[in-house]
Amino acid sequence: MAVRALLGIRRWRHNPLCRPTDRHEAWAALAALLLMVLGAPALGLLCGSFADGALQQAARAQRAHRHLTTAVVLREPSGASRFTQDQESAVAGDVTHTSLTAAWKAPDGSGRTGRVSTASRATAPGDRIRIWTDDRGRPALRPMDASTARTHAVLAGIGVTLLAAGLVETARRLTVRRMTRLRYVRLDRAWAAAGPDWGRTGTGG
Numbered sequence: 207m208a209v210r211a212l213l214g215i216r217r218w219r220h221n222p223l224c225r226p227t228d229r230h231e232a233w234a235a236l237a238a239l240l241l242m243v244l245g246a247p248a249l250g251l252l253c254g255s256f257a258d259g260a261l262q263q264a265a266r267a268q269r270a271h272r273h274l275t276t277a278v279v280l281r282e283p284s285g286a287s288r289f290t291q292d293q294e295s296a297v298a299g300d301v302t303h304t305s306l307t308a309a310w311k312a313p314d315g316s317g318r319t320g321r322v323s324t325a326s327r328a329t330a331p332g333d334r335i336r337i338w339t340d341d342r343g344r345p346a347l348r349p350m351d352a353s354t355a356r357t358h359a360v361l362a363g364i365g366v367t368l369l370a371a372g373l374v375e376t377a378r379r380l381t382v383r384r385m386t387r388l389r390y391v392r393l394d395r396a397w398a399a400a401g402p403d404w405g406r407t408g409t410g411g
């Protein structure tokens with residue numbers, strides 16, 4: 207498409223019927239095309255790379271400070287909750303977690319008791335469930351894994367690419383609209399200057 211646009215512009219330069227505004231619009235279309243085909247994907251790739259680095263670092267920090275442990279259910283669940291302990295379930299939104307009271311051990315070996323959320327169906331008193339805790343033994347979200355972080359980064363890159371392409375196309379349309387408006391203004395001025403003598407040229411009047 208870019209090659210055809212360049213060839214078209216080259217032919218238009220020697221076309222006596224081609225107006226300067228036509229060439230300007232063609233150059234604007236070519237610039238927008240190059241930005242959408244080359245610039246937008248490059249920007250999306252750059253942003254996706256930065257996002258992947260930041261998310262991978264956050265995932266490593268979460269894995270270093272969160273611990274999987276076993277908790278013992280103390281009381282019957284009081285109801286269902288949409289609160290989830292992992293980012294994958296939070297994004298999917300199709301897992302109902304149960305809030306209940308349980309006891310577990312913190313990483314330093316001390317005992318803890320409190321409300322936790324679990325997707326396990328074994329929620330009767332005395333049942334054992336797996337939960338995540340932070341360094342202080344408090345319930346925490348499941349740490350993000352590397353694949354989930356990369357998926358979020360890819361989605362961010364695609365979003366930036368589409369947004370950049372949309373902005374370029376919007377700028378092109380606004381530019382063409384302004385060119386068209388200026389063209390009409392010049393035509394109105396030319397008509398206003400030649401209009402009073404229209405049809406009387408050469409009559410000798």
